[in-house]
Amino acid sequence: MENLLPGSVIDAIFDFTFYYPLFMSYLWMCGGLYYYFHYERADRPFDQPPPLKEYPPVSILVPCHNEAECIEETVAALQAIDYPEFEILLIDDGSTDTTPQMLDRFTKADRRIRVIHLARNQGKAVGLNTAAMMAKHDYFLCIDGDSIVDPHCLRWMMRHLIDSPRVGAVTGNPRIRTRSTLLGRIQVGEFSSIIGLIKRAQRTYGKVFTVSGVMVCFRRAALHNAGYWNPDALTEDIDISWRLQMRHWDVRFEPNALCWILMPETMRGLWRQRLRWAMGGTQVLFSQNGLFGRWRHRRMLPVYLEYFTSVIWAYTMAAVILLWALGQFVTLPPALYVDTLIPGWNGMVIGTTCLLQFAVSMFLDAKYEKGLGRYYYWMIWYPLAYWMLSVFTTLVAIPKVILRGKKRATWVSPDRGLQP
Amino acid sequence: MKTPLIIERPDLQAWQQKALFSALTAAFWIAWVFLWLPLVTLGGWLFFGYQFRFHMVELNGYARFLNVLMVYAIVIAVMGGALMLWAVYNHIRFRGVDRRKETPPPTDHEMGDWARHPVEVMAQWREFSVMTVHHDAQGSICRVEPALNLRNIEAATKPTDNRRLLRVV
Numbered sequence: 169m170e171n172l173l174p175g176s177v178i179d180a181i182f183d184f185t186f187y188y189p190l191f192m193s194y195l196w197m198c199g200g201l202y203y204y205f206h207y208e209r210a211d212r213p214f215d216q217p218p219p220l221k222e223y224p225p226v227s228i229l230v231p232c233h234n235e236a237e238c239i240e241e242t243v244a245a246l247q248a249i250d251y252p253e254f255e256i257l258l259i260d261d262g263s264t265d266t267t268p269q270m271l272d273r274f275t276k277a278d279r280r281i282r283v284i285h286l287a288r289n290q291g292k293a294v295g296l297n298t299a300a301m302m303a304k305h306d307y308f309l310c311i312d313g314d315s316i317v318d319p320h321c322l323r324w325m326m327r328h329l330i331d332s333p334r335v336g337a338v339t340g341n342p343r344i345r346t347r348s349t350l351l352g353r354i355q356v357g358e359f360s361s362i363i364g365l366i367k368r369a370q371r372t373y374g375k376v377f378t379v380s381g382v383m384v385c386f387r388r389a390a391l392h393n394a395g396y397w398n399p400d401a402l403t404e405d406i407d408i409s410w411r412l413q414m415r416h417w418d419v420r421f422e423p424n425a426l427c428w429i430l431m432p433e434t435m436r437g438l439w440r441q442r443l444r445w446a447m448g449g450t451q452v453l454f455s456q457n458g459l460f461g462r463w464r465h466r467r468m469l470p471v472y473l474e475y476f477t478s479v480i481w482a483y484t485m486a487a488v489i490l491l492w493a494l495g496q497f498v499t500l501p502p503a504l505y506v507d508t509l510i511p512g513w514n515g516m517v518i519g520t521t522c523l524l525q526f527a528v529s530m531f532l533d534a535k536y537e538k539g540l541g542r543y544y545y546w547m548i549w550y551p552l553a554y555w556m557l558s559v560f561t562t563l564v565a566i567p568k569v570i571l572r573g574k575k576r577a578t579w580v581s582p583d584r585g586l587q588p
Numbered sequence: 589m590k591t592p593l594i595i596e597r598p599d600l601q602a603w604q605q606k607a608l609f610s611a612l613t614a615a616f617w618i619a620w621v622f623l624w625l626p627l628v629t630l631g632g633w634l635f636f637g638y639q640f641r642f643h644m645v646e647l648n649g650y651a652r653f654l655n656v657l658m659v660y661a662i663v664i665a666v667m668g669g670a671l672m673l674w675a676v677y678n679h680i681r682f683r684g685v686d687r688r689k690e691t692p693p694p695t696d697h698e699m700g701d702w703a704r705h706p707v708e709v710m711a712q713w714r715e716f717s718v719m720t721v722h723h724d725a726q727g728s729i730c731r732v733e734p735a736l737n738l739r740n741i742e743a744a745t746k747p748t749d750n751r752r753l754l755r756v757v
Contacts, residue, residue, distance in 0.1 A: 194668060348600055369671070
């Protein structure tokens with residue numbers, strides 16, 4: 169009996185480490201397929217958006233920090249948006265390169281463009297809050313300064329905001345531009361098979377963990393109700409998604425609203441980006457833990473618990489790896505001994521599950537990008553490379569968030585991949 | 589466009605980077621094949637019956653595998669089924685029903701209260717085409733300075749005459 173309890177607990181931890189990603193994968197697939205057949209399949213092609221009942225004017229908010237290399241094509245894509253009336257607010261957040269001069273030049277050439285120079289670097293959230301006060305219109309499209317939007321995106325996103333007064337935000341479908349290295353290519357698959365699939369599944373459930381901050385449309389009334397963006401949040405997109413949904417605003421995903429983005433292609437750049445994401449998620453775990461016991465927030469509980477469980481999983485996975493490594497050098501008690509990390513037939517099942525998940529997600533995304541299937545070849549490494557990255561960033565994120573306390577988040581220029 | 593929409597230029601990598609990724613690639617392939625060890629063993633049995641007997645008979649692998657598959661199928665059916673039932677239930681319950689009333693955009697006064705600036709001043713901000721904004725330590729707007737150019741002066745005096753603005757610019 170003495171040995172039974174610890175052994176059972178350890179077995180349960182091992183089982184959880186193996187079964188959690190396996191069964192969540194099938195849950196994402198079920199949810200993603202339901203979303204596709206219920207909402208997405210009947211949609212027109214992404215370059216033929218449906219006509220809207222009305223076309224309220226939109227303010228496009230573009231926070232920029234040292235974007236001299238990219239901003240020209242970002243602005244050109246925004247100017248080409250197919251929508252009757254919009255203004256573009258370019259927010260120069262204390263840039264130290266030639267961004268400020270470039271922005272001033274844009275405004276002289278196009279009367280729809282306005283420029284807000286922040287006297288000192290303030291961070292993305294403060295930049296967006298400032299622009300929200302300057303914006304003339306009641307709908308905002310927020311775009312990162314290094315991304316390229318599809319000309320039809322605004323019509324797709326606005327259909328949600330116009331059709332339902334409950335909708336506070338609509339997030340788009342980011343697509344990766346940088347595909348030169350192994351890391352870039354894996355991310356092409358990741359954005360389909362993990363991010364796109366999970367967003368669909370979460371919408372099938374009815375709530376999302378986060379919008380993609382790189383492209384998201386807001387209703388001003390919802391933002392005002394939620395108190396706008398939080399300057400202390402490391403990932404302002406996760407934070408605002410939660411605060412909107414906690415106030416019962418609906419947050420939607422629009423896969424037809426495409427946005428082409430630059431992503432890191434070096435280990436260092438990827439680590440820094442994913443650590444920031446993990447820290448942002450952790451901040452939400454701490455800031456929103458009050459939802460337990462509040463009946464009116466019950467629908468957010470599964471989303472919270474799913475993320476919380478994934479954090480626990482990262483720690484148990486690390487513990488299993490550590491025990492396995494220790495077992496190679498020292499004699500451990502039988503209950504703690506991990507003979508292999510690849511558990512026989514179970515390993516085959518999880519390997520097959522991964523490939524199935526990638527296949528399902530690429531099938532779902534195929535209508536938005538031709539030739540996506542060839543990245544399937546590279547996706548085989550996702551579970552090894554990115555699960556491990558996720559494990560280690562999560563491990564590091566929690567102590568970092570605790571030690572960080574309440575502090576303003578400011579810009580760090582990201583790795584934008586290899587560019588000719 | 590300055591650069592193509594899809595940037596696929598592996599030739600831009602440093603040789604060290606290419607070597608690292610190639611080595612990783614090879615390692616991952618080997619690791620992946622390792623996942624299918626039972627299946628590989630099954631294939632190997634065609635040539636070496638001992639391994640098959642070991643995995644399938646002595647370790648009772650075949651029965652265990654079927655058992656595991658059955659458990660997986662039940663768990664997946666329960667989890668996936670619950671999610672889909674939930675989605676269908678919500679669809680039936682809320683289809684065409686929007687219980688939330690339309691929330692009007694915040695009024696100028698509400699915006700002014702949030703930004704802690706007079707409504708008239710904020711109305712001016714919205715007419716500036718180029719401006720510099722100063723913030724306090726908490727990130728609140730302290731003051732806004734319009735850029736001193738013709739377009740701003742014009743905008744401040746005739747905010748609705750866009751055609752004329754264009755001519756001035």
